[in-house]
Amino acid sequence: MNFEFSEKVKGLKPSAIREIFKSLTDPSVISFAAGNPSPLSFPVEKLQGLANEIFENEAASSLQYGITEGYYPLREQVAKRLKDKFNIGKDFDSTIIVSGGQQGIDLACKVLCNEGDTVVCENPSFIGALNAFRSYNVNLKGLDVGDDGIDPCELEALLKKDKRVKLIYLIPTFQNPAGITTSLEKRKAILAIAKKYGVVILEDNPYGELRFSGEDIPTLKSMDDEGIVLYCGSFSKVLSAGMRVGFVCGHSELVQKIVVVKQTNDVHTNLFFQMLCSRFIDRYGLDEHVKSIRALYGKNCAKMLSCMDEQFPSTVKYTRPDGGLFLWVTLPEGTDMKEFIKRTIDAKVAVVPGETFLPEPDKKTYSFRMNYSMPTEEQIEKGVGLLGGVIKSMNI
Amino acid sequence: MNFEFSEKVKGLKPSAIREIFKSLTDPSVISFAAGNPSPLSFPVEKLQGLANEIFENEAASSLQYGITEGYYPLREQVAKRLKDKFNIGKDFDSTIIVSGGQQGIDLACKVLCNEGDTVVCENPSFIGALNAFRSYNVNLKGLDVGDDGIDPCELEALLKKDKRVKLIYLIPTFQNPAGITTSLEKRKAILAIAKKYGVVILEDNPYGELRFSGEDIPTLKSMDDEGIVLYCGSFSKVLSAGMRVGFVCGHSELVQKIVVVKQTNDVHTNLFFQMLCSRFIDRYGLDEHVKSIRALYGKNCAKMLSCMDEQFPSTVKYTRPDGGLFLWVTLPEGTDMKEFIKRTIDAKVAVVPGETFLPEPDKKTYSFRMNYSMPTEEQIEKGVGLLGGVIKSMNI
Numbered sequence: 001m002n003f004e005f006s007e008k009v010k011g012l013k014p015s016a017i018r019e020i021f022k023s024l025t026d027p028s029v030i031s032f033a034a035g036n037p038s039p040l041s042f043p044v045e046k047l048q049g050l051a052n053e054i055f056e057n058e059a060a061s062s063l064q065y066g067i068t069e070g071y072y073p074l075r076e077q078v079a080k081r082l083k084d085k086f087n088i089g090k091d092f093d094s095t096i097i098v099s100g101g102q103q104g105i106d107l108a109c110k111v112l113c114n115e116g117d118t119v120v121c122e123n124p125s126f127i128g129a130l131n132a133f134r135s136y137n138v139n140l141k142g143l144d145v146g147d148d149g150i151d152p153c154e155l156e157a158l159l160k161k162d163k164r165v166k167l168i169y170l171i172p173t174f175q176n177p178a179g180i181t182t183s184l185e186k187r188k189a190i191l192a193i194a195k196k197y198g199v200v201i202l203e204d205n206p207y208g209e210l211r212f213s214g215e216d217i218p219t220l221k222s223m224d225d226e227g228i229v230l231y232c233g234s235f236s237k238v239l240s241a242g243m244r245v246g247f248v249c250g251h252s253e254l255v256q257k258i259v260v261v262k263q264t265n266d267v268h269t270n271l272f273f274q275m276l277c278s279r280f281i282d283r284y285g286l287d288e289h290v291k292s293i294r295a296l297y298g299k300n301c302a303k304m305l306s307c308m309d310e311q312f313p314s315t316v317k318y319t320r321p322d323g324g325l326f327l328w329v330t331l332p333e334g335t336d337m338k339e340f341i342k343r344t345i346d347a348k349v350a351v352v353p354g355e356t357f358l359p360e361p362d363k364k365t366y367s368f369r370m371n372y373s374m375p376t377e378e379q380i381e382k383g384v385g386l387l388g389g390v391i392k393s394m395n396i
Numbered sequence: 397m398n399f400e401f402s403e404k405v406k407g408l409k410p411s412a413i414r415e416i417f418k419s420l421t422d423p424s425v426i427s428f429a430a431g432n433p434s435p436l437s438f439p440v441e442k443l444q445g446l447a448n449e450i451f452e453n454e455a456a457s458s459l460q461y462g463i464t465e466g467y468y469p470l471r472e473q474v475a476k477r478l479k480d481k482f483n484i485g486k487d488f489d490s491t492i493i494v495s496g497g498q499q500g501i502d503l504a505c506k507v508l509c510n511e512g513d514t515v516v517c518e519n520p521s522f523i524g525a526l527n528a529f530r531s532y533n534v535n536l537k538g539l540d541v542g543d544d545g546i547d548p549c550e551l552e553a554l555l556k557k558d559k560r561v562k563l564i565y566l567i568p569t570f571q572n573p574a575g576i577t578t579s580l581e582k583r584k585a586i587l588a589i590a591k592k593y594g595v596v597i598l599e600d601n602p603y604g605e606l607r608f609s610g611e612d613i614p615t616l617k618s619m620d621d622e623g624i625v626l627y628c629g630s631f632s633k634v635l636s637a638g639m640r641v642g643f644v645c646g647h648s649e650l651v652q653k654i655v656v657v658k659q660t661n662d663v664h665t666n667l668f669f670q671m672l673c674s675r676f677i678d679r680y681g682l683d684e685h686v687k688s689i690r691a692l693y694g695k696n697c698a699k700m701l702s703c704m705d706e707q708f709p710s711t712v713k714y715t716r717p718d719g720g721l722f723l724w725v726t727l728p729e730g731t732d733m734k735e736f737i738k739r740t741i742d743a744k745v746a747v748v749p750g751e752t753f754l755p756e757p758d759k760k761t762y763s764f765r766m767n768y769s770m771p772t773e774e775q776i777e778k779g780v781g782l783l784g785g786v787i788k789s790m791n792i
Contacts, residue, residue: 001488001623003596003650004562006510014464014656039456047459048451055444060435063443063636068410092397099495099640099662106661110531114402115511132660135506166400200399227397240459242667244495254399260410264528265502266495270666271638 008115008137015127016356026348030383032370033350035176035325037237041293041373043280047240050279054272062272068263070097070247071274077281078233078247086208087222088231094252096259099269100244101206101234106132107258107265108202108230108248109167113138118165120158120199122150124328124357124365126176129169129204139164142359145175147319149182152189159197167200172220174207174324177357177369181322184217191220194228200254206234206246209290211323212298227251235277237325238290243273297325300372303380311388315396325373328354331366331396340394341368349386404511404533411523412752422744426779428766429746431572431721433633437689437769439676443636446675450668458668464659466493466643467670473677474629474643482604483618484627490648492655495665497602497630497642502528503654503661504598504626504644505563509534514561516554516595518546520724520753520761522572525565525600535560538755541571543715545578548585555593563596568616570603570720573753573765577718580613587616590624596650602630602642605686607719608694623647631673633721634686639669693721696768700776707784711792714766721769724750727762727792736790737764745782 054062069075079095082088089095098104105128113119115137121130123142133140141158143150149172159165170190172182182190194201203220221231227250234246248258262268280286304327305320312318318329329351331340341353354367375383450458465471475491478484485491494500501524509515511533517526519538529536537554539546545568555561566586568578578586590597599616617627623646630642644654658664676682700723701716708714714725725747727736737749750763771779 001647001649002594003508003647003653005507005653006513006562008510009507009653009657012653012656012660015659036461039460042455042459044451044455044459048448048455051447051451052444055440055447059438059440059444061638063438063440063638064435065432065632065637099666102660103662111401111405112399114404117402128660128663131656135657135660166402198398236461240668241461242457242459242664244662244664244666251397251399253397257399257401257405257408260408260527261405261531263411264408264498264524264531266499266640266662267524268638268640270495270640270669272636273666273668 009135012131012135015131016352029348029350030375030379030386031350032375032383033352034371034374036374037241038296038373040296041238042240043289046280046284047276050276050283053279054275058275062275066268066271068259068268070269071271071278074274074278077278079249081286082249086219088219089249090225092227092251093249094255095247095249096255097269097274098246098248098262099266100236101204101232101246102128102132103262103265104232104246104248105129105202105204107261109133109136109138110261111254111257112200113166116164118162119167119169120155120165121169121359122171122175123359123363124177124354124367125169125359126171126204127356130359140359142363145178145180147180149180149186150190152186152193155190156193159193159199165199167202168194169202169204170220171204173205173217174210174321176207176324177326177352178328179319179321179324179326181217187217187220188223191223195226201229202232203229204232206237207324209238210294210297212294212301214322221249230254238286238293239277239280243270245269245273245277297373300375300377300380301327303377304370304372304384307381307384311384312391313396316391325371327370327372329368329370333366335366335394335396337366340390343390343393344387347386347390349383351387405531408527408531411527412748425744425746426771426775426782427746428771428779429748430767430770432770433637434692434769436692437634438636439685442676442680443672446672446679449675450671454671458671462664462667464655464664466665467667467674470670470674473674475645477682478645482615484615485645486621488623488647489645490651491643491645492651493665493670494642494644494658495662496632496640497600497628498524498528499658499661500628500642500644501525501598501600503657505529505532505534506657507650507653508596509562512560514558516551516561516564517755518566518571519755519759520573520750521565521755522567522600523752526755536755538759541574541576543576545576545582546586548582548589551586552589555589555595561595563598564590565598565600566616567600569601569613570606570717572603572720573722573724573748575715575717575720575723577613583613583616584619587619591622597625598628599625600628602633603720605634606690606693608690608697610718617645626650634682634689635673635676639666641665641669641673693769696771696773696776697723699773700766700768700780703777703780707780708787709792712787721767723766723768725764725766729762731762731790731792733762736786739786739789740783743782743786745779747783
């Protein structure tokens with residue numbers, strides 16, 4: 001049997017990270033390649049207690065079909081928390097529950113983009129989003145992120161030239177993979193340009209709550225007085241990634257269309273875990289729990305940076321994140337990246353090669369991504385030492 | 397803000413059933429409109445016990461990211477059960493876990509169809525599938541199902557004429573909404589035609605296990621020696637609908653592409669519930685549990701049929717299903733269906749109008765769907781009485 005696949009999925013490759021994740025069963029490898037939250041961030045006992053309450057009092061409704069928009073109390077809680085803590089949500093906005101942030105990204109593209117349209121992304125950007133866009137056969141244009149986000153002038157030049165841009169995809173806070181945060185000034189400029197050209201911004205903010213240093217910067221969505229920003233959030237990094245529960249907040253007209261398309265996609269998100277999230281927020285709130293995750297990641301990040309400061313030569317540059325899960329290391333121009341990655345594998349330390357995150361695959365990169373949420377302090381020390389050894393072995 | 401939606405989703409409407417489901421909060425309405433499994437079919441205590449074991453012994457992995465293909469032991473169990481019980485799965489096949497059968501249908505279409513391609517369906521057919529296909533902007537062609545499935549000659553004529561048919565979507569067993577089962581003879585003929593024209597069949601079989609009378613008929617997939625049939629199954633009707641766990645079995649080449657696209661869609665299916673399904677099968681097996689559901693639905697269906705035999709005039713025709721959740725009632729040609737549905741609502745009894753299930757909306761139908769898995773025997777008696785009253789009031 002010879003299958004002919006649709007144009008949109010023909011060239012689609014599995015995410016290199018998911019593939020790396022699969023191969024990381026060798027316990028002797030120290031992995032900085034994951035995008036996983038720390039298992040210490042899962043409030044297991046509390047979830048178990050609440051799960052038992054649901055089984056005892058509401059089993060029938062938790063195991064039955066639910067409505068596509070999501071479990072109503074959870075939608076209300078999410079909307080209230082977005083409003084109270086982040087000033088997100090105007091009268092024209094509404095909030096729905098999705099099966100992880102990934103589904104929000106996928107459906108946003110499906111709803112807004114025809115094949116051949118353009119999605120503007122940061123360069124580098126989240127591979128899961130890039131592949132979701134690719135699966136709808138859109139063109140990806142990447143704008144370099146620099147230290148504080150993309151250059152608004154470059155964005156404007158692109159929008160002026162390319163009339164098929166239907167979506168601007170940004171992770172303004174603790175960007176994946178670069179670990180940088182877009183400045184307030186740039187956020188305002190980007191928002192003004194999006195408005196001027198009438199192009200929807202998809203603000204992906206899975207890490208926004210995980211700040212361990214510096215001051216919060218207002219989200220794009222909080223400054224959105226027209227409904228041009230679609231905001232995507234997730235419980236993956238604050239309660240559980242495996243449960244696949246996220247949310248989307250945006251102009252009701254847009255959100256209603258996303259609901260209709262979600263209905264054809266998976267009917268609704270696992271209802272039991274929607275109820276579990278809702279009970280958790282109700283009983284314990286998220287703030288205390290998030291605080292403990294922040295402290296953990298802050299400690300790990302500081303440890304990783306201090307080890308790198310010690311082990312890496314000054315020719316190697318890296319970001320110093322104020323939050324999130326990742327930092328981004330750049331080797332000197334001209335480094336043989338294939339050889340470098342080969343040597344890290346031989347040394348039994350795993351990072352994700354930068355090319356994974358390129359919206360436009362023909363561009364060059366000398367960078368790689370490191371994750372500090374998963375490894376222990378001991379693993380960080382040992383793994384950074386191994387990476388330092390590889391770097392030195394290549395005379396970088 | 398004025399949003400411009402993609403061509404593929406522009407005309408998409410929410411499923412009438414999901415909308416009816418939302419409005420069914422009035423407890424005085426007797427509903428035969430649902431597609432829900434009976435809450436009595438959820439093995440609550442067993443699931444609770446197993447959930448506690450997972451929380452106690454494997455919490456960290458159950459709440460963490462998993463691989464897109466699905467929880468490995470569950471994949472193995474599903475593949476083994478398909479093989480042992482239904483003779484499904486050749487060497488070239490592989491099995492993955494999806495977020496309910498709905499996601500399997502959605503991804504099959506995404507992977508195989510370009511916009512403007514044709515999907516052949518039964519007329520009437522499952523609205524969730526029809527809307528999933530519509531969301532990829534394909535053309536739907538409906539072949540009337542009759543009493544024992546579509547006419548293979550009509551299928552061949554269509555495939556001969558329309559070179560853009562990329563998928564044949566069938567629910568051969570206890571069809572939704574018609575409650576009919578495609579005969580073995582027709583199954584063989586359909587399979588031969590699909591092979592001849594090289595068009596993939598998507599065999600949707602969410603109800604196949606729920607036979608309460610007659611003998612099992614081999615699935616299309618069990619007779620598939622080339623990998624042309626993609627088989628879609630679900631735990632929704634046998635363990636829990638709200639958990640959103642289903643599976644797809646098909647030629648590995650096709651399944652691998654579906655995995656890549658699922659990765660961009662929701663990364664993976666809720667892992668905790670995948671593990672819960674796996675533990676359930678491991679500890680209790682599905683057979684005993686399924687047997688009890690069959691008995692319940694058989695009793696309900698018999699009750700509904702006997703009430704209808706009593707209450708409905710002979711001008712009203714209906715199917716007599718051997719399994720599944722639905723039966724299909726057809727009023728005499730020319731009946732004012734708008735008026736009929738209006739009167740059922742006034743009488744506080746809910747059915748789903750047949751037009752909901754039309755692949756081609758300009759066709760005519762005088763039918764409606766009735767569900768017998770949800771109502772109690774008392775509700776069946778009272779509701780069928782009310783429907784009989786409406787029918788009489790219209791001099792049908």
